[in-house]
Amino acid sequence: MLAWILRRASNQSLADLLSEKIWRRIGAEQDAYFMVDRIGTESGGGGLNTVLRDLARFGETMRNDGRAANGQQAIPKAVVEDIRRGGDPAKFEKAGYALLKGWSYRDMWWVTNNPHGAYMARGIHGQSIYVDPKAEMVIVRYAAHPVAANGANDPLTLPAFQAMGEADAALRPHRQCFSRSPVRGRSPGARP
Numbered sequence: 627m628l629a630w631i632l633r634r635a636s637n638q639s640l641a642d643l644l645s646e647k648i649w650r651r652i653g654a655e656q657d658a659y660f661m662v663d664r665i666g667t668e669s670g671g672g673g674l675n676t677v678l679r680d681l682a683r684f685g686e687t688m689r690n691d692g693r694a695a696n697g698q699q700a701i702p703k704a705v706v707e708d709i710r711r712g713g714d715p716a717k718f719e720k721a722g723y724a725l726l727k728g729w730s731y732r733d734m735w736w737v738t739n740n741p742h743g744a745y746m747a748r749g750i751h752g753q754s755i756y757v758d759p760k761a762e763m764v765i766v767r768y769a770a771h772p773v774a775a776n777g778a779n780d781p782l783t784l785p786a787f788q789a790m791g792e793a794d795a796a797l798r799p800h801r802q803c804f805s806r807s808p809v810r811g812r813s814p815g816a817r818p
Contacts, residue, residue: 628734640668652687654680672750678766685747685755685764686775705733710745710759725780742791750774752783758791759805761800765790767777 629640641660649658658680661673662817676684687694688709692701713730723729730737737745742760752769765787771779 629668632670633667640670646682648700649680651698652680652683652694653696653698654683656680678768681755682764682766685757685766688755689757689759689762689764702797707736709733710737710743712739712745723777725777725784736786738788740788742788742793742795744788746787748776750776750778754783754787756787756791758787758794761794763791763794776785 629641632643633640636644640649641658644658644738654676656677656679659677660668660670661675683695687700688706691703692706693700693703694700711732715728715730718730719727726736728739730739734747735745736748742758744756744758744760747755751774752767752771754765754767754769756763756765756767758764767783769779770800773779777807
C-alpha cells in the first residue's frame with residue numbers, strides 16, 4: 627500500500643523515486659533494482675536488490691541523522707529522530723513477538739528501545755540493517771535462511787548484534803585510529 631501511495635503522490639516509479647531521493651544522495655556505488663510483478667510494478671514490500679556496501683551506506687546515513695558520508699542531508703533529520711523514538715512498546719507487546727520484548731515498530735523500522743538506542747530494518751530470510759548509534763556501528767546482513775520469518779534467525783542474530791554493539795562501545799575509548807596511507811611527514815610503519 628505504501629509503495630502505491632508513493633507512486634501516486636510522486637507520479638514516479640518507486641525505483642525512480644528511491645534513486646532521486648535517497649540512492650544518489652547517499653553516494654551509492656551501484657544501481658539497485660526492484661523485482662516487479664507481471665505488469666512491471668514494484669511491490670515495495672520486498673524485492674529490493676542492492677550491493678552490501680550501498681546498503682551499509684544507507685545504514686550509516688541513518689546512523690548519522692540522515693547525513694550521508696558526502697555531507698548531503700539525504701534523509702531529513704526529523705524523520706530519523708522520529709524513527710529512533712519508536713512506537714509504543716506496550717502496544718507492540720500485544721503483537722506477541724516473544725523475542726522482541728520491549729521493542730516497538732515505527733515507520734517501517736524495528737526499534738529495540740535498548741540503552742544504545744539501536745533500531746533495525748528487517749527483511750525476509752535474515753536480511754537486516756542494524757543501527758547502533760551509541761556504539762557508532764552499523765551491521766548489514768544478507769542471508770538466505772530457509773525460513774522466511776525472522777523468528778528463525780532472531781535467537782542467534784539479535785543477541786549477537788547487541789553484543790557486538792556493547793563490545794564496540796566498551797572498546798571505543800581504547801582504540802587507536804590508523805590510516806591506509808602514510809601520514810605526511812612520517813614514514814610508513816613509524817610510531818607517533
